[in-house]
Amino acid sequence: MMTVTTTITMTITIMLEYDFMRNAFAAAGVAAVVSGLVGYFLVLRGQTFAGHALGHIGFAGATGAVLIGVASVWGLVAFTVAAGIAMGLMGDRISGRDVAIGVVLALALGFGLLFLHYYTAFAAQATALLFGNVLAVDGAMIATLIGLGIVTLTALAAIMRPLIFSSLQPELAEAKGVPLRFISTAFLAIVALAVSESAQVVGILLVFSLMVGPPAAAQLLVTGLWSGMALSAGLALAEAWLGIATAYYTDWPVSFCIAVLSALGYFVARGRWLPGRAPTIAASGR
């Protein structure tokens, strides 16, 4: 008699017999862990919009790179890191200029479209960049993702202590000698790298599903910094892998499945949390 466990083991074994599935799991795994960890700080700092903006700007870089015969991932990295550093250097001035940012983002998408226009394999390339195509990832791309991931996480580890301090208490961190501007600029460059990773799996338009959904859910569920980071990375990994498996059996697009799981994870966490939260809002209300 076959138990449920052996059924599951067998299905997984069959799924993993395909090269493209193994590659997809590896690529999504690396990108998810990086996105979950970096995204935790993005949510903590209330800068999720920056993640969104960097993705859009990256689109122009990715399509521009393809046009001049360079792999799209390097165009993405170059444009997002440059944009991240520029946003960091502008600092607080950027927050009051939502309209300007919106216009610049639309312009970036427009340029991306123009570059695609001159590239012949228009539709497939556009879809892959905007919505991801993790089932087409090859060994070279996995190596690139691992390399980028190591750089990203090393940089994050190097600035983590002052990053946490200045995220939680900017006034005190400044008084204690933390270089706030440098930290926030370096962090946005790190976010840019994570966006580039995440975009290889779920596409530019859906980076939120790996970079914001899991960390936001994690912060609703636990309040410790380390447990929050671990849960965020774990949720991102689980959602990415479950998404690929679901896509394999349903034939739905992978990015759609991951986006659904990410939204599900967030709203389930929210639902669990709301009943406890409601009375405290009333108690501390002004």
Place this chain on the structure above:
Amino acid sequence: MNIIELDHATLAIGGRRILVDTSFAIKQGEFIGVLGPNGAGKTTLMRAILGLLPPTVGDVRVFGHAPQRGNPAIGYLPQTRTLLPDLRVRGLDFIASSVHGERWGVPSLGHAARIKINATLAEVGARELAERSLSEMSGGERQRLLLAQALLGEPRLLLLDEPLISLDYRYQETVIELVRRFARDRNITVLFSAHELNQLIGAIDRVLYLGNGHAALGTVAEVVTAPVLSRLYGGDIDVVRADGHIFVLSRGREVDRADHQHDDSHHHHNHDHHHHA
């Protein structure tokens, strides 16, 4: 020994002069109440002492030297502009982030530091806040957490910027008493800024009144007088003493409270109009 010394110092932010040609000296172990209208420079003065704002003219000296950013001998409670209520982080991690938070690398909290944090939290009666999320604390509880943090690093000088904000009246008294006892036991110098003078009268050694670009430092009896305050507020000020309380009045209206209750009184005013109409 003078802990803080201003010698003909001018402090300016973006070309606007906040304090002009100001001189005073604060001795070790003094508990100084810092008062004055909004925008008089209470926060600016603290930022200068922290080394975040060099004087444009003159000298500022802290512990006998030019102020240096990141001086561990200074405990600071900022008048916080951050949106703390949104932080889903427990109190322990919040405070721990300030322990050598300026160093590079991955943070690690040693056993000794953890014990120290818990002891300081217990001292301000906030032990249970270690495990609670900031988003679930009341304004008063968050303020208590910030106070514990300011006391944490064995400071020799405490800069407390409006520590009574968002505390209810009874707990305000507790905070004043707690800071007073903590500072006296350890011979710590305290700058304590506030809106209300009367609560501080029993605790402070001297008062530093800021206003109109000028500063006056002295005992309450010396500084809180009609001539001195008229100069600082730049208008006619009356000082009325009654029943151990001091009321600072401008055209018959209390100025300390005017800042706080402006919205309320405006509201009532409108109601009155409705009645008459």
